[in-house]
Amino acid sequence: MGRLRNLLMGLALATCTAATAAPPAAAQGVMRDRLVIISSTSAGTVARMLAASFTERFEGVMEPTRRTLPTSGVLDLFCAGVGPQTPDIAVVVRRMPRSMVETCDTNGVRNIVEMRIGLSAVLLAVRRGEGTTNLTSRQVWEALAAERIVDEEFVPNRRALWSEVSPALPRIEIRVLAPNLGTGTNGLFEDMILEGGCRDVRAIRLLFEAQYRRGKCVTVREDGRVQRMGGLEVPAALLASPPGTVGVISYDQLQASGGNLVALTLDGVLPTQGSIYAQDYVATRIVYVYAKRQHTRLREGVGVVRGIREFLNEATSEAASGPGGYLSVTGLVPLPPADRAAQRRTADRMTLLSR
Template sequence: MGHLRSLFLGLAMAVGAAAPALAQGAMRDRLVVISSTSAGTVARMIGASFAERYEGALEPTRRGLPTTAALELFCAGIGPQTPDIAITVRRMPRTMLETCQGHGVREVVEMRLGLSAVLLAVRRGEPTPNLTSRQVWEALAAERIDDEEFVPNRRAMWSDVAPSLPRTEIHVLAPNLGTGTNGLFEDMVLEGGCRDVKAIRLLFEAAYRRGKCITARDDGRIQRMGGLEVPAALLAAPPGTIGVISFDQLLASGGNLVALSLDGVLPTQASIYAQDYVATRTVYLYAKRQHTRMQEGVGVVRGIREFLNEAASEAASGPGGYLSVTGLVPLGPGERAAQRRTAERLTLISR
């Protein structure tokens, strides 16, 4: 409870500083959008396009948090000191929806924006080892397990991880920390790969377990750079180098980059859409209809419907839309049309 209170107070201070009150009953002059860390780039791009597309709209105030904390803050209550919109890579569980309702957030709109996937790739013509999430974690984690003790990870070759893997040096190009693609890689590959490690499961604190899972080595085996730079750098990298990229970047390479299978599944449009590929998540958007400012002056802020219309537009989340650079895989045509109807009508969640 203290953790949520500190988040709430921090957001209230940010909103108060960024959004002075307007005349005629308006409580804020801009939207407040929170996002899970790995959906931060999606939130930023929608916010920028929304401000550009709609006359008089200001770019929303944004804040990134871990998914659970973002949903908790969204559900903390109604009013100008609380967020209007949350964008996450996890669906709001029923228990959280009940928490929302208990705090007066009774009119929640839920939309699906698309599917987010991160993958490992090599240059065309390079060996394509069949990796597991566990092997990737064992190769890239800052620490390895030795007799149930954590020691620095000094593995130099993929064959040091498993004899069946190539005898090539571990060298990975990855997006900078804090980016959406890297966040998904941490959540779905590194944390997924260490989840069943006995020494990790024995750790009492969840935050400490996560730290052991996602803290990557910094001894030069992983080279960090802007996410958009990874494909070109991979094409020029030494043989055996593996890159962490989005599915859209794979398609944009024109066949020059080849994806590796992970846990026995090759990332394709079909396997991502079916969510058979392990490093896949649905990106969700939640909005408070109670915050919508009507012409009579009731509500908190203008622009919620317009923001949702922008997020659901073909220009954003359709095939070739600007969100594709974040690795977003579009929903099917019928599902995209359903999300546009939800945005236009502000249809409330029903489950």
């Protein structure tokens, strides 16, 4: 509760500062002059790009206030209550569980709009013509983690070859190209592959503090085996890298390579459009947008701010989340056509969540 209180206080300070910066809007009776958007780390780039396009597209709107938090913190903050000191919109890669819907209801957040804007998938790729090794998330974590476990103790990871991770893997050097920290694709890589690969490791499960456990899962080695760069640079760098190099890329980048890059099977499933749609591929998440209809100005409820419907329309537009939309650079895989149309109707009508 103390952590949530601190988050609310910080958010209230930010929104109050933003509101006082625009006297004309306040004079018109608007309780807040801009949207407040919170997002999970994995969805941070999606939220940032949507906010930027929303600001450019709709004349006279103020740039939204944004904040990035762990997924659980996003939903806690979203459901903490209604009013100008609380956020309007949440962007996450995990559906709000029923227990959180009940928490929202208890705190007065009862008119929630839920939308799906696409699927995020991160994959491992090599150049065409190289061996397409089948990997598991556990093997990827064991190869890339800053520390390995020996006799229940954490020691620096010095493995140089994939065959040192498992005799079934080839005797080639571990070389991985990964997006910079803080990018959407890297966030998905951490959440879905690295953390997924270590969650069942006994020594990790015995760690009491959740944040410490996550650190052991997602902190990668800094001895040159993992090379960081801009996410858009990874495909070209991979094509120019020594044989056996593995790149962390989005599904859209795989398609854009024209067949020059080939995805690796992960945990027994090859990432294809079909396996991503069906969520059979483990490193896949649906990107959700949640909004408080109670905050919509000139609508029922407290009417905190204008622009919520416009933001939802932007998020579900073909220009954003359709095939070739600008969100594709974040690794977003569009929903099928009928699903995209359904989400646009939800945005336009602000249909309430019911489950």
